Each structure stands twice: as C-alpha cells, then as structure tokens.
Amino acid sequence: MNTTPHVNREKTALITGASGGIGYELAKLFANDGYNLVLIARNEEKLIQVAQEFTRKSGIKVEIIVKDLSIPTAPAEIFTKVQQAGIKVDVLVNNAGFGAYGFFYETDIVTELQMLQLNVVSLTHLTKLFLKDMVKQGSGKILNVSSGAAFQPGPLMAVYFATKAYVLSFSEAIANELEGTGVTVTVVCPGTTASGFQERAAMEESKLVTSQKVMDAETVAKISYRGLMANKTVVVPGVRNKLLAEAVRFTPRKMVVKIAREMNSK
Numbered sequence: 001m002n003t004t005p006h007v008n009r010e011k012t013a014l015i016t017g018a019s020g021g022i023g024y025e026l027a028k029l030f031a032n033d034g035y036n037l038v039l040i041a042r043n044e045e046k047l048i049q050v051a052q053e054f055t056r057k058s059g060i061k062v063e064i065i066v067k068d069l070s071i072p073t074a075p076a077e078i079f080t081k082v083q084q085a086g087i088k089v090d091v092l093v094n095n096a097g098f099g100a101y102g103f104f105y106e107t108d109i110v111t112e113l114q115m116l117q118l119n120v121v122s123l124t125h126l127t128k129l130f131l132k133d134m135v136k137q138g139s140g141k142i143l144n145v146s147s148g149a150a151f152q153p154g155p156l157m158a159v160y161f162a163t164k165a166y167v168l169s170f171s172e173a174i175a176n177e178l179e180g181t182g183v184t185v186t187v188v189c190p191g192t193t194a195s196g197f198q199e200r201a202a203m204e205e206s207k208l209v210t211s212q213k214v215m216d217a218e219t220v221a222k223i224s225y226r227g228l229m230a231n232k233t234v235v236v237p238g239v240r241n242k243l244l245a246e247a248v249r250f251t252p253r254k255m256v257v258k259i260a261r262e263m264n265s266k
Helices: 021-032 044-058 074-084 109-137 158-177 197-201 217-229 239-250 253-264
Strands: 012-016 036-041 062-066 091-094 140-145 183-188
Touching: 012 021, 012 109, 021 036, 021 044, 021 091, 021 217, 036 044, 044 062, 062 074, 074 109, 091 109, 109 140, 109 158, 109 183, 140 158, 140 217, 158 183, 183 217
Parallel strands: 012 036, 012 091, 036 062, 091 140, 140 183
Antiparallel strands: none
8 A cells, every 4th residue: 555645635535345336336436526545345456456447547546455344453454554644534435245145044154243244343443433533624424335125124134134224223323413513424225236246145046136127336326426425314226225115114014024035035
C-alpha cells in the first residue's frame, strides 16, 4: 500500500468486497464522480486489476488493501493502514459478505463462524472505527449492504438471513442516533442479484435463484448509490422486492417462514 500522505483534500470512499459484484460496481460509480478509492478484498490479483482500471479511466488515486474480513484482526489492521497513509475516509461502504446453504444441523460451523465474523462483526467494527472521525468532522456517509433476506427468517440459510437482519436493524438504529451530526447511514436490501454470491453459497439451484428474474449488480449499485447520496436510510432496489418487504409485515409469521423455506428449497 502506498503510504504517502494525501495533501489535497479530496473525497475518498473505502469499499469492502470491491473486487467484483456490487462492490466493484459501486467503486465504479464513486470513481466516475471523482472519489479516490480504498479498495479491500481477499484477491490481490483482482484488486490490482480493478485499481489499474479506475486509475486509467478516471485519473483518481486508488489504494488497495488485501485483507480477509472473516479474520478478527482485519478491521483494526485496515484502519491502521488508512491512518498511516494519511487518508481521511468520507464514505465507508461495508459490502463484503457471503452466505451458506443447507440445514443448520448439517452445515459447517467453521464456515458459519467466518460468516458471522464477516457479515456482522467486521461490519460493526469498521463502522465503529471510521464513524468516530466522521462525527468529529461533522460529515460522512456509511453504506451497509444488507439483503432482502433481512425482513424474514430463512430456513436453509438460517445464519445468513439472521446476519442480514442484524445489518438492517443496526444500520437503522445508528442512523437515528446520528441525526444532526452531519453523518448519514444508508442500508441497502437487494433481492437476489447476479454475482458470485450464489455459487459460493452453493444455492444456484434454489427456487430463490431459478424462479425469478435476477437483478444485475450494476443496477443494484446504481440504485444504492442514488439512495446513499440522497441520504435515505433504507433502500430496497426493485418494485417486486419492495412489495415483498412490505408484505412480510402483514403476513402471519409462521406463514412467512414457510414461504421462505419454499423459496430457498431446490
């Protein structure tokens, strides 16, 4: 990582899970608007390619940090590197996350503990670390990527759905706490999105994926970005996903769980 302090006061967005999918598309939007970028992912080769692309096309500064956020020490290490480089983060995008598919009594506990660390603990830790400076300076934005899964329990993906419910609840709560500080929090809850997520979760054959038109990552990113810049608290991309999120509120809880089980089934 380049450790030369930034002299000019240019805006910077830090994005986790930036090597592909929604994270990459969000990085592209920030780059097009002239933001410098700090990109974080596990895959160094992909990060270097992405950084070179944005530097060439947009003329911005791009720093890369190769970290696995399922490792507990990663958030503090990222924060330290950013501080040492003299970078002030104006926008934090907590996008990195993954899921796991199957009956809870059969799934791998190590994978699920890594998922909890990445989807919940690291997101919370990074938010804590960067939020304090944002509040001190009286400006900043945080975008947390949750999921349509946040609105109901999810049999066959029990831990993943629960992590995304946490992200939604946490984001809405701190958004309220931050009113009047100049800092805003937006949480986006996309439905099924075309990315590497389904393959990693081993759920390509579930009805959730095969029975509906899947949104592309570029569209989800654009809707998320507009919501972030408009200071919206909750953003649900797509009319169908909005209707489903609302319908859960008026449907008996037991039925909601049964429907989720049916949709997650192969």
